[in-house]
Amino acid sequence: MTGLRERKKQRTRDALVRTAHELFVDRGYERTTVGDIAGAVDVSQRTFFRYFANKEEVALALQRMVQERFLTAVEERPAHETPLQLLGHALGTAWDGISDALREVVPIELYIRMWQVIETTPPLLAARLRYSAEQESRLVAEIARRAGVDPDADPRPRVLVAAFSGVMQLAGRRWATGPDATVEGARRLFQGYLEQLGPALAEEWGPPRGSAGGGGGVRG
Known part of the structure; x- marks a missing residue:
């Protein structure tokens, strides 16, 4: 206690x-x-x-808390998952209860507005990117350990994490400026963007299922 x-x-x-x-x-x-x-x-x-x-x-305290929750979720996932499954499932787990964790400190609306401040304040944006790079290194090491590969010799863990991080940054910007600025809205948007990562890395692209042209899907 x-x-x-x-x-x-x-x-x-x-x-x-x-x-x-x-x-x-x-x-x-x-x-x-x-x-x-x-x-x-x-x-x-x-x-x-x-x-x-x-x-x-102090400005980045809550964003760091959210990222730490994700890294903890990654470390606790079962060993049999593929790297992409690992990232998707860990992201879902990290979102569980995050609304309550944030509300213990600030109203959700304030968290969202602070996100916008960070995105538009060069010193804070640079600091967040530095911290994110540190977290990416930890994520690369964990994925490589699980896969039994050397990340210095095998580029796949770094490539996957770079793609994942880019998707998350894009989703974050879209969420902070979009119409559904809620935690559940963020969860849906982040998961939706992540679901596009596998298809986007496929060797051949085609129109989304159910599309006659090439529209549809999550747009960036």
């Missing part, structure tokens, strides 16, 4: 994340200081730095 001290620390951390997101959305990332965030939570800047190295870290 989590002790009182740990629960208090978690509440402080959550308050810093929530307040930082509110200020970044209302004022802009560049115009918000660590002092602004700490003051709004009624703690010292020293307390802020016990939880986060800088305001970049």
Whole structure:
């Protein structure tokens, strides 16, 4: 059972994340200081730095949480799945309960608006891409380990992860600016885009089943 001290620390951390997101959305990332965030939570800047190295870290805290949930889901999948099955099933598992996990810290609407801030703020976008590259390396290593291949000699794990990451980034942008800005809407969109990855990598393309021309399917 989590002790009182740990629960208090978690509440402080959550308050810093929530307040930082509110200020970044209302004022802009560049115009918000660590002092602004700490003051709004009624703690010292020293307390802020016990939880986060800088305001970049607090801005990306929830996105990192979501990515960690996905990596954990990947590691817990059964060994018999193919790499593409692994990614699809882990993505579905990661979405389970994510709405509740986010709502414990911020309203979903605030999370979505913060996503838009990140996408339109060059320093934050660059930081997110750096972090994503680190997560991709971990994912490559896990897929290669499961497949029993050397990722330095066999390019397939890196190619698959690069394609997967590109699809996820595209789906994320579409979700953040689309009409269904809900967690369930995100889940449907991300899964729908991922389902197109296998067909998109096939040697031959043809019109989607049930199409007379070549339209249909998920569009980017």
